[in-house]
Amino acid sequence: MASGAPRTTSSSAGYAKGQMRREQIVEAAVAAYADLGYHGASLRKIAKRVGISHAGLIYYFPTREALLAAVLERRDVEDAARGGLPQSPGLGVLRHLLDVAAHNQDHPAIVELYARLAAEAITPGHPAHGYFTRHYRQVRGYAAASFAALAEAGQLRDGVDPETAAAALIALMDGLQVQWLTDPGEVDLVGPLRLFLQQVLLVPVDQPQ
Amino acid sequence: MASGAPRTTSSSAGYAKGQMRREQIVEAAVAAYADLGYHGASLRKIAKRVGISHAGLIYYFPTREALLAAVLERRDVEDAARGGLPQSPGLGVLRHLLDVAAHNQDHPAIVELYARLAAEAITPGHPAHGYFTRHYRQVRGYAAASFAALAEAGQLRDGVDPETAAAALIALMDGLQVQWLTDPGEVDLVGPLRLFLQQVLLVPVDQPQ
CATH class of the missing domain: 1.10.357.10 (Tetracycline Repressor, domain 2)
Structure with a gap:
């Protein structure tokens, strides 16, 4: 990040972090569907690829x-x-x-x-x-x-x-x-x-x- | 059936009976999907409408x-x-x-x-x-x-x-x-x-x- 970037408040930093995590999950899901197929890529397997718990993933994507x-x-x-x-x-x-x-x-x-x-x-x-x-x-x-x-x-x-x-x-x-x-x-x-x-x-x- | 209809052997009679039963099941399934929707019409409910057991239905349609x-x-x-x-x-x-x-x-x-x-x-x-x-x-x-x-x-x-x-x-x-x-x-x-x-x-x- 450029040194001149505006400092974020803690809530917008939290929002940005959440967005990043969502992006990571979606990316891992894309890769998992390509590798494992539609029925093979479970939420558990996708959570594992991201390195978060199943509950952590469910927080972002309930289903x-x-x-x-x-x-x-x-x-x-x-x-x-x-x-x-x-x-x-x-x-x-x-x-x-x-x-x-x-x-x-x-x-x-x-x-x-x-x-x-x-x-x-x-x-x-x-x-x-x-x-x-x-x-x-x-x-x-x-x-x-x-x-x-x-x-x-x-x-x-x-x-x-x-x-x-x-x-x-x-x-x-x-x-x-x-x-x-x-x-x-x-x-x-x-x-x-x-x-x-x-x-x-x-x-x-x-x-x- | 006309009185002049050919007499069937027991195996072809069995085949005809089986075909009739299949037809009955398919008809009941059509009605069940229309009434109960795609997810509501289970094999069990369809078997019940035909008046046969679940196992009896599975004999004709395994899935x-x-x-x-x-x-x-x-x-x-x-x-x-x-x-x-x-x-x-x-x-x-x-x-x-x-x-x-x-x-x-x-x-x-x-x-x-x-x-x-x-x-x-x-x-x-x-x-x-x-x-x-x-x-x-x-x-x-x-x-x-x-x-x-x-x-x-x-x-x-x-x-x-x-x-x-x-x-x-x-x-x-x-x-x-x-x-x-x-x-x-x-x-x-x-x-x-x-x-x-x-x-x-x-x-x-x-x-x-």
Whole structure:
């Protein structure tokens, strides 16, 4: 830390320490799911990796599902940072989603975690229900605003409703993941997405080289 | 049974009786999931509804997941029968899938069962993994043959690969279900499907009145 950094009060220092510990736990959970699989990575094993007690972990994440949702939230931040999610809606956002899908093909463990937890969390009251409700609304919102901006620019095919196209795009990403996880040789995560985008857009989906 | 029906040997009579019992169990399971929800309908409760012992039920369906897969197989048969799945691939098959999606909107219990089990069954060795592998290959196959027939008739947009479009269509149906179950007011199961089909086809998706 730079010597000129402001001195923190003890309560904000406690907050910062808590945040750091949360981050450590989420990082350990990401690694544990990648190494041990969805069913192998128990809270106890994750606590051991962080070097805290099971009770200590429970203080931060009362359930396994709450920790899983935190892992997915962190992944959303990483996905947005990698390659750079454009600040304003438009073609760049849709291309970014294609890049996320391509990245997912090399990261089956997190794709599996997402697909399993999304299906479990459909029930209100599930610890990850809030995460998925927000996540879906947010990505549908980005995508809908992007389709609307393209329509405005005359780059969306006539008759394509931006909100309907947004729900379709996100559904396509998610549904492909389940087919791909079930039968990896038969389906890929990118081709059908690119097909959909190319059919609704009047501009090339792929980046000019 | 007509008096002229052939007399069965005792082993085929036993087989028929076993089939009937299986059918009874699957029917009771369908009703139990609709009444009690995914987590409420235990094997014990289902056995009670059929009037057999828990051990008797286990003889037919060794795990809860195997019974759930049988419920979904039966639903596939019902979906194909309702409205009539056309014998030959083409526009009729795609319209049939739209009808299935519309029917699903009034049957959230079975949609929930399908979405949850699909995500759980991605692992080889899960009792429903075989069902989902077959199911996906079969519906993708029907859909791909239908897009190919439309391409042959000059009714598919240029550049649309039938197999890619098929994977996309099934992914779209499945992904929409999870969004719809998570946040029912925000998404519908039919609109995005119709949008996709209308974008890739050069003929109207909706039946002429």
